[in-house]
Amino acid sequence: MAIHQRPATPDSVLWQHEAEAHDDIATRTLGFWLYMMSDALIFAALFAAYGVLDQTTNLAGGPGAHQIVHPLAGFWQTLAVMTSVFAYSLASVAMKMRSQPGVILYITIALVLGLVFIGLELGDFARLIALGDGPDRSGFLSIYFVLIGTHGLHMAFGILWMLVMIVQVARSGFTPSIVARLLNLRMFWQFQASVWVCVYAFVYLRGAF
């Protein structure tokens, strides 16, 4: 904490009514971190439901995980999401270097890779639905679509957030609010990589055994 030593003057106050060195950015990132912890519990509930419904009784004659997941195709998604997170991480290195064009360039790369990820996922969904194996086919397929789709929805909101940040950085530069938002988006985007590691192992790899 930065302490400002001031000489005593006749109008010095005896006490401060609020903390003098209030760390706004740290407060905002901790608050966002706590949101992410509660978001992790939403995923925990979905993983639990997936674990319960991934059973022969819940297939209702439809395909099981073994028939619908392709771990190698899922690995391209892993590659897309990890590279996107790495690109966003480089954007925060560019922010440290005070480079506005650098931040915009790397966020754009992260955004494009995020779109690639979502495109691959929507392709999977479209193929399944075309075969008549949509979320209404069985209990298992319902939770499959909801679990994968919830992660995809997070990715979509991250992409929307990136679009907003590109505009804000281009227009206003590194104001305290924008820096706090860029830091929160970094955590949010890295968090999607962590969730994807769990989804990939739990659904794609375990399903392919």
Add this chain to the structure above:
Amino acid sequence: MATHGQDPLLHSEVRQASTGGYFAGYAASIVLMLAALLVTQQHVLTYPAFLWVIFSLVVIALVAQAALFFGLGLSPAQAWKSVSLILTLPLFVFTIGLSVWMFHSLAPRVMPDTMPGMDMTQQPTLLE
């Protein structure tokens, strides 16, 4: 730490960014998931052994991401994030583990037709 009126880019969370650390986290994530993919495609392990290998690789990947991406640690700037994560993890594990365990042991106990070699007529009653 940044305070009102100071340059926000001097904040410790901005300074924490490092290309080397992020690259290490990226490389670790890719290599560990590639290893998990190869283990899956080999089809040589038994199911429990396979689960343990995959689970271990996932845990290592998540720890690498926590340290190298999020920069979690015990420094005053990060301590509360680490604490809240450590308090959340048991909830995460218990929610999944207990639900799955409960339903998997429930199915064989209450669904006679899922029990091999037994049908409803041979079901013992409570008094037997």
